[in-house]
Amino acid sequence: MNANSQPVLSVKDLETVFHTGAGTVRAVRRISFDLRPGERLGIVGESGSGKSATALSILGLIEPPGEVVGGSVLLNGRELVGRSDRELGAVRGKEISLVYQDPMSALDPVKSIGKQLVETIRRHDRSISRKAARKQAVELLRDVEVPQPERRLDEFPHQYSGGMRQRVMIASALANRPDVVLADEPTTALDVTTQAQVLELLNRLVSERGAAIVLITHNLGIVAEFCDTVRVMYAGRLVEAAATRTLFRAPAHPYAGALLRAVPRPDRLERGPLPAIPGAPPNLAELPSGCSFEPRCPLGAGRPKCLQDAPTDRALGARHVECHFAEEQLKQEVTA
Amino acid sequence: MLRFLSGRVLGGIASIFGASILAFVFLRAIPGDPARLVLGPLASPQAISALHKQMGLDDPIYVQYWRYVSDFFSGHWGFSYSAGQSVGQQIGSRLPASLELGLWAFLFAFVFAVLLALLSTYRHRPVIDGITRALAFIGLGTPPFWLGLMLLVVFFSWLGILPGPGSRIGDSVPLPPKITGMLTIDAILAGDPRAFLSAFVHLLLPAFSLGLASFALLVRLLRANLAEVGREPFLVVVRSKGLGRWTAHRRHALPNAFLPTLTASGLILAQLIAGSVVVEEVFNWPGVGKLVVDSILRQDFSVVQAFILLSACAYVAINLVVDLLYGVLDPRVREGAAT
Numbered sequence: 001m002n003a004n005s006q007p008v009l010s011v012k013d014l015e016t017v018f019h020t021g022a023g024t025v026r027a028v029r030r031i032s033f034d035l036r037p038g039e040r041l042g043i044v045g046e047s048g049s050g051k052s053a054t055a056l057s058i059l060g061l062i063e064p065p066g067e068v069v070g071g072s073v074l075l076n077g078r079e080l081v082g083r084s085d086r087e088l089g090a091v092r093g094k095e096i097s098l099v100y101q102d103p104m105s106a107l108d109p110v111k112s113i114g115k116q117l118v119e120t121i122r123r124h125d126r127s128i129s130r131k132a133a134r135k136q137a138v139e140l141l142r143d144v145e146v147p148q149p150e151r152r153l154d155e156f157p158h159q160y161s162g163g164m165r166q167r168v169m170i171a172s173a174l175a176n177r178p179d180v181v182l183a184d185e186p187t188t189a190l191d192v193t194t195q196a197q198v199l200e201l202l203n204r205l206v207s208e209r210g211a212a213i214v215l216i217t218h219n220l221g222i223v224a225e226f227c228d229t230v231r232v233m234y235a236g237r238l239v240e241a242a243a244t245r246t247l248f249r250a251p252a253h254p255y256a257g258a259l260l261r262a263v264p265r266p267d268r269l270e271r272g273p274l275p276a277i278p279g280a281p282p283n284l285a286e287l288p289s290g291c292s293f294e295p296r297c298p299l300g301a302g303r304p305k306c307l308q309d310a311p312t313d314r315a316l317g318a319r320h321v322e323c324h325f326a327e328e329q330l331k332q333e334v335t336a
Numbered sequence: 337m338l339r340f341l342s343g344r345v346l347g348g349i350a351s352i353f354g355a356s357i358l359a360f361v362f363l364r365a366i367p368g369d370p371a372r373l374v375l376g377p378l379a380s381p382q383a384i385s386a387l388h389k390q391m392g393l394d395d396p397i398y399v400q401y402w403r404y405v406s407d408f409f410s411g412h413w414g415f416s417y418s419a420g421q422s423v424g425q426q427i428g429s430r431l432p433a434s435l436e437l438g439l440w441a442f443l444f445a446f447v448f449a450v451l452l453a454l455l456s457t458y459r460h461r462p463v464i465d466g467i468t469r470a471l472a473f474i475g476l477g478t479p480p481f482w483l484g485l486m487l488l489v490v491f492f493s494w495l496g497i498l499p500g501p502g503s504r505i506g507d508s509v510p511l512p513p514k515i516t517g518m519l520t521i522d523a524i525l526a527g528d529p530r531a532f533l534s535a536f537v538h539l540l541l542p543a544f545s546l547g548l549a550s551f552a553l554l555v556r557l558l559r560a561n562l563a564e565v566g567r568e569p570f571l572v573v574v575r576s577k578g579l580g581r582w583t584a585h586r587r588h589a590l591p592n593a594f595l596p597t598l599t600a601s602g603l604i605l606a607q608l609i610a611g612s613v614v615v616e617e618v619f620n621w622p623g624v625g626k627l628v629v630d631s632i633l634r635q636d637f638s639v640v641q642a643f644i645l646l647s648a649c650a651y652v653a654i655n656l657v658v659d660l661l662y663g664v665l666d667p668r669v670r671e672g673a674a675t
Contacts, residue, residue: 056572061575085580086580089578092576092577093576094578097576098576100572100573100576105569106569106570107573108592109667110591110592110665110667110668119574119577119579123577123578156667158667169573172573
């Protein structure tokens with residue numbers, strides 16, 4: 001990773017809302033991050049924190065009642081927000097692609113695997129003949145280690161196992177050598193051994209092709225293994241940004257700290273049950289005026305500053321954090 | 337697949353058997369003596385009993401039934417006394433008109449249902465969706481005979497731009513050589529655009545009247561299915577590959593949404609062909625439906641009997657085709673049947 005190169009993807013103040021009967025749900029709240037060529041960035045957070053909405057907002061695939069209401073997404077220096085669907089269609093699948101979380105429902109059940117791969121290839125280059133695209137599709141399947149690719153190309157999704165389908169998804173996402181891959185919970189629906197295989201595959205393919213990847217997950221173990229940098233997402237905000245090693249050594253946001261302590265580890269289990277984070281994420285339609293983590297925060301619950309002022313992004317050494325008392329948190333982490 | 341098919345064929349045979357029993361019993365249960373109907377009130381008892389013998393009405397009931405069924409399948413559908421023609425000839429001369437009307441009505445219903453259902457679901461457009469739903473609602477609630485009459489009043493009587501009832505093609509237009517008996521298709525086969533256009537224009541109002549309710553039913557089914565399939569993750573994935581909304585929906589949502597409506601489509605097609613009685617009556621269309629009504633009024637039941645069995649066979653055949661189509665269109669059915 002070259003820290004000085006221009007970001008391939010630059011998200012700034014991106015904001016997405018969903019208009020529901022219960023009010024306007026602010027799913028993504030003015031988030032910003034840069035992704036450098038070849039970088040592996042992890043976005044972690046619990047269910048409903050806005051991770052998937054972030055991926056879809058970047059791709060311009062938020063459909064009503066959802067809406068991207070502000071911010072900017074620069075892909076290779078070109079603005080994506082506000083572009084027509086037709087213009088975005090030329091970019092999606094070519095410069096930026098998506099690996100979807102649930103392989104069981106991510107493929108069209110009535111089209112053969114080959115047809116779906118050929119469609120991805122030919123969408124962005126009509127000059128490739130069907131036959132040539134088929135050949136490419138066979139190579140892609142071979143690349144993602146699907147056995148007997150020539151034969152399996154004509155099979156249908158229901159004849160593939162979950163892990164194999166996810167391999168097909170990865171093949172499809174990488175078919176046109178995109179610069180950025182958004183992987184939304186790519187292994188969540190798979191069993192543990194398959195998870196490891198799929199991750200290893202993703203790892204190899206992304207390195208070979210030099211693609212940058214945004215890995216969205218709730219699994220900190222995957223982040224630790226896979227990512228160069230991490231963003232911690234809470235209630236639609238990125239509350240901490242750091243290099244993976246920095247964050248895992250000592251998280252500066254109390255939420256990140258609580259998440260890390262909730263990771264099961266054999267040595268900790270002996271000390272009793274895992275510490276759960278009390279409470280539930282806030283209602284994104286009625287956010288409190290102060291810090292959105294305050295009601296659940298072991299550090300700031302009840303503190304006047306946390307109740308009144310929403311913390312803003314500030315640099316703390318090499319990292320960025322949104323917490324009034326990050327220094328206090330860090331001191332605790334170091335002594336603990 | 338073979339097992340699947342043979343099951344369907346057996347089921348079909350059972351349905352036809354049931355229909356034949358119904359038609360047979362129906363004819364015996366009707367009050368009145370067929371021989372008396374033929375010979376009239378003044379015939380002598382000797383003549384009546386002679387005709388009884390000739391018609392086989394003295395034979396045991398199972399012999400009569402067997403004769404009815406075997407005659408039907410060997411093409412001897414009896415003799416229509418009121419028309420002085422064999423029933424086979426009569427139905428044969430009327431069937432193409434009904435087939436043509438039913439097929440065009442179905443084509444109209446199907447094409448517009450697919451188009452409107454796609455248009456109202458492929459992206460978030462509440463106004464078009466509302467119009468589609470209103471159209472479906474109106475279509476389901478409009479009786480075909482009333483609609484047919486209104487259309488005739490407006491387009492024939494007032495505006496005079498479309499032909500009135502009673503003919504299938506313009507008087508001055510020479511008939512295309514008879515191949516299928518369906519004028520539009522014969523005209524295409526003969527390469528005669530003038531005949532095609534004339535026959536088509538004559539079909540417009542009856543086909544619309546006949547097809548509107550079916551269109552409404554289909555559009556409702558398809559719209560609901562499309563809306564449901566539209567929420568499937570694979571559509572997001574397809575869009576993330578760069579496909580536009582319309583292409584994604586046409587290519588991926590429609591085939592998936594269409595599968596559950598296939599059965600309904602088959603039934604609708606069969607109904608449009610066999611059940612266009614009311615519309616044929618309004619437009620004085622020389623089809624089978626009108627023939628059946630006229631035959632009932634004249635108590636000429638041999639026609640009715642043949643028609644019941646014939647339409648049962650048509651339903652069974654169309655359903656068989658639908659089942660085959662499932663195998664072609666849905667890979668999961670294909671596999672499930674193979675293993």
